Amino acid sequence: MDIGYIYGFDSSLLKSGGAIHVYNLSRQLSNLGHTIHVFEPEATEHCITYPPDKSGVRKLINAVDILYFRIDGYYLSLSHLKCRCLEMNSSKPMVWEINSSAQEMLKTRTSLTKYKGVRGFFQKWARHRQLLSKIRHDEKFRSFHAQKVSCAICVSTALKHYAKGTLNINQNHVIPNGSNPEIFNPNRNSQQDIGYTDNKFKVIYAGDSRWPWQGYDLLKELALYANQQDQDITFLVLDNNPNPKTTNEFANMANFNSIPYEKVPEFILSADACLCLYHDFEWSDYGFHLSPLKLFDYMSCGKPVIGSNIGQIAEIISDNNDGLLTDNQIESIFSKIKLLKENKSVAEAIGKSARTKIISQYNWLNTAKQTADILKSVVAG
Numbered sequence: 001m002d003i004g005y006i007y008g009f010d011s012s013l014l015k016s017g018g019a020i021h022v023y024n025l026s027r028q029l030s031n032l033g034h035t036i037h038v039f040e041p042e043a044t045e046h047c048i049t050y051p052p053d054k055s056g057v058r059k060l061i062n063a064v065d066i067l068y069f070r071i072d073g074y075y076l077s078l079s080h081l082k083c084r085c086l087e088m089n090s091s092k093p094m095v096w097e098i099n100s101s102a103q104e105m106l107k108t109r110t111s112l113t114k115y116k117g118v119r120g121f122f123q124k125w126a127r128h129r130q131l132l133s134k135i136r137h138d139e140k141f142r143s144f145h146a147q148k149v150s151c152a153i154c155v156s157t158a159l160k161h162y163a164k165g166t167l168n169i170n171q172n173h174v175i176p177n178g179s180n181p182e183i184f185n186p187n188r189n190s191q192q193d194i195g196y197t198d199n200k201f202k203v204i205y206a207g208d209s210r211w212p213w214q215g216y217d218l219l220k221e222l223a224l225y226a227n228q229q230d231q232d233i234t235f236l237v238l239d240n241n242p243n244p245k246t247t248n249e250f251a252n253m254a255n256f257n258s259i260p261y262e263k264v265p266e267f268i269l270s271a272d273a274c275l276c277l278y279h280d281f282e283w284s285d286y287g288f289h290l291s292p293l294k295l296f297d298y299m300s301c302g303k304p305v306i307g308s309n310i311g312q313i314a315e316i317i318s319d320n321n322d323g324l325l326t327d328n329q330i331e332s333i334f335s336k337i338k339l340l341k342e343n344k345s346v347a348e349a350i351g352k353s354a355r356t357k358i359i360s361q362y363n364w365l366n367t368a369k370q371t372a373d374i375l376k377s378v379v380a381g
Contacts, residue, residue: 001034001376004060004092007070008081010041014261015240017293018072018099021177028368037064039081052081057088065379067094073104075134077141086145093378096146096169097371098154099291101162102138103284105131143167150378153371156312158289166285175370176312177291178363184265184300186355194267196254198234201341204271204303206238206264206294213288215277215308221330222275223250229334233341236271238264265301272347273340274298276307277328287311296362299323299354304347306336316362322353 011022026036030046037060039052048063050056061067067089069082076082143166146152151171152163163172207214219235226233227250237255244257259267268274276295280288288311295313298305299322307313309325317323324336340347 001066001372001379002037002064003029003034003375004037004064004067004085005047005070006039006067006082006085008039008074008079012041015258018070020261020293021099022070024178024180024364025368025371028364029372031365032368032372034372054084054088057081057084061085061089061092064092066375067092068375069094069096071096071098071100071142073100073102075102075105075138076145077138093150094148095375095378096149096152096163098152098159098163098167098172100159100289101166101284101286102135102142105135105138139166151374153374155291156289157315158286158311162286162289173370173374175367176316176362177293177296178365178367179293179296179300179358181300181355181359181363183262184268184297184358186269186302186351188265188269194236194256194263194270196236196256196270200232200234201273201337202234202236202271203273203275203337204236204238204268204298205275205277206240206267208240209244210241213279213281215275215279215328218277218279218328218330218333219275220249222333223253225330225334226337227252230338230341233337236267238267264297268298268301268303271303273337274303274305275333276305276313277326277333278308278310278313279328280310288313296358299362300358302351302355304340304350305354306333306340316357318353320350322350322357324350 005026007022009019011019014020014023027046030036036047038047038049039056040049050060067085146167146169149169151173152169154160154163154172154174155176157174160172160174163169205219207216209216219237223235231252233252235253237253238259239255239257242258276292276298278288291312295305295307295316305317305323306326307317307323308328314325317325319325326333326336
C-alpha cells in the first residue's frame with residue numbers, strides 16, 4: 001500500500017512528541033512493507049519525498065492509495081501544505097490521525113507570554129478573545145473538510161469523542177502511542193554516562209516547563225517536600241524547554257535540558273522510579289486528551305511509574321499492578337515514592353509488569369499494524 005503521510009514538519013529531528021510519533025509510525029509502516037510518501041524536508045531513508053509545491057502535491061496524490069493527515073494542535077486552516085493537499089485531492093480516500101483539537105492553541109499561545117499588572121490583564125483578555133476567534137474559525141474549517149474523511153484514528157478516547165462530537169466523523173478508532181522496547185530496554189548491554197552519579201534513590205521527571213499542564217509545578221512542590229522528609233531522594237529533571245529560566249532549583253534536583261531523544265533511555269534506566277504527572281485540561285471541552293510518550297517509554301524500560309489518575313494515563317496503568325496512580329496531592333505522590341524506595345521487590349514487580357504490557361500491546365509495531373489494517377480497509381472501500 002502506498003500511503004501519503006501529510007504532517008507538515010521535519011520528523012527526522014526528534015525534538016518533539018509529534019516528530020517522534022511520525023518517525024516511529026512511518027518507519028514501522030515501512031517495515032511492514034508499505035511505501036510512505038511525504039513532503040520535504042523529511043529526509044529519512046524509509047520515505048519517498050516530494051517538494052511541497054503544487055507540482056509535488058500533484059505527484060504525491062497521484063502516487064498514493066490513501067492520504068493520511070496528521071491533525072494536531074496547530075491551526076489546520078493556516079497550514080498551506082495541508083490546505084493545498086485538501087484542495088487538490090479529488091479522488092483519493094482520506095483518513096485523519098487526530099492528536100489534538102484546535103483548542104490546544106489557546107493554552108500554548110497564552111502560556112508563552114507573561115502578563116503583568118492591570119495593563120497585562122487587559123492584554124491577556126484581548127489575546128484570549130483573539131485566540132478564541134481563531135480557534136472557532138479553525139474548528140469550522142476542520143468540520144467542513146472532515147465531511148470528506150473516511151474515518152479518524154485518534155490517539156486517545158477523549159479525542160475520539162472530539163472526532164465524533166465536534167468534527168462529526170462517525171467512523172473513528174483509538175490507537176494510543178507506544179514505545180520501542182528494543183531501544184527502551186532494561187537489558188541494554190552498555191549504558192552511557194549521563195553526567196550525574198550518586199547513591200540516592202532517583203526519581204525522573206521528563207517534560208516541558210513551558211506548559212502548565214505538564215506538572216512542573218507539582219515537581220517543584222514535591223522536591224521541596226521530599227527535601228524536608230527524606231534527603232536520600234534525588235529528582236532527575238529532563239526539561240525540553242529550550243530556554244529554561246532556572247537550573248537545579250533545589251539541592252535535590254538535577255536538571256538536564258534538551259536531551260537528545262537517543263540519550264533519553266540512559267536517563268530513564270539510571271532512575272529508580274518515574275513521574276508522569278499532568279493537570280487536567282480545564283480549557284478543553286474534552287478534558288485531558290494526550291497520549292503521553294514518556295509513559296510508554298518509562299514502562300518499556302521496566303520502571304515503576306507514578307502517574308496522574310486522568311485520561312489515558314488512568315486507562316493504561318492498572319493501579320498497583322503495572323504502575324501507581326495519584327490524585328496529584330503532594331503527600332500522596334511522596335508516599336508512593338517512599339513505597340517504591342522501601343520495597344524494592346514491589347518496585348521491580350511493577351516495572352516488570354509494565355514492560356510486559358508494552359511488549360504485548362503498546363509498542364510502535366502494534367501501532368503500525370493497527371493503523372495499516374484501518375487504512376487497508378478504507379482503501380478496499
